[in-house]
Amino acid sequence: MNAPGIAVRPTSASAALTRTPRLRVVSATDSASSAERSFDEFYAANVRGITVQIYAYFGNISDAQDVVQEAFCRAYPRWETLRGYDDPVAWVRRVAWNxxxxxxxxxxxxxxxxxxxxxxxxxxxxxxxxxxxEALRTLPDRQRRAVVLHYLADQSVAEIAEREGVAPGTVKSWLYRARNALAERLTDTPSGEVNDA
Known part of the structure; x- marks a missing residue:
């Protein structure tokens, strides 16, 4: 009794006539695997030649290999049709060149x-x-933010106060303290209070 999808065939006509025939098991997937083997053989026989041609065009072996691999990848799902062509290599070569x-x-x-x-x-x-x-890094966060917003972002004291949610006088205080701290760190000799310019 044979398993489903498996046909048992004698290997020759003489074997079919004998009492103990030599049998070959043929599965339903044999035709698909033979097509794959056929494509594998086709690939192995032609990949090098096409790669050499494309390499001569590119001058870069990795680019040539990428292009040729892509051409064969496009050929694989079409193999049933391509294998019937007179010259399936020409199709792959044309795709690779394109x-x-x-x-x-x-x-x-x-x-x-x-x-x-x-x-x-x-x-x-x-x-x-x-x-x-470096001097700005030493300032407390709010003072540093006030200096950056006022002197680098050109925001007014009122805009900074609104952004920070504090009174304008508080922002003026932060700027005053920050300027004094920066003046001390950025000059060689300690200075007194810095006036607002």
Whole structure:
């Protein structure tokens, strides 16, 4: 008794006539696996040659391998149709060349764009900037925020007071204390109170 989906066939006509025939088990998936084996053989026989051609075009082996792999990936689901072609390699080669051309155009466009961009050399922070940054770090949070908002973000005392939820006089006090603390840290000799300019 045979398992479902499995046919038992004799391997030759003479074996079919004998009492103990030599049998070959054929599963329902044999045709699919033979197609896969056929594609594997097709791939193994042609991948190198197509890769060499695309590499000569690109000049970069990894790009060539990527393009050829993509071409074979596109061929695999179409293999039942392609295997009937006179020259299935020509189809894969054409797809690989089309992919290579598209990739080359994108790379060329990106290179043109990169060449048009001006390279700007921005100098590193000077000693004054470093000293100011260090001095600002020593201030209490609210004073530091008030100094940054007032002097760097150009916000008025009233805007800072509204943002912080305090009276304008409090913001003026923070700014006064922050200026004095910064003046002491940023000058070589301790100074007295700094007047609001």
């Amino acid at each position: 992919l290579a051309t598209s990739k080359w155009r994108r790379m060329r466009t990106a290179m043109k764009f990169a060449r048009k961009q001006r390279e700007e050399h921005i100098p590193g922070p000077g000693p004054d900037h470093v000293a100011l940054t």
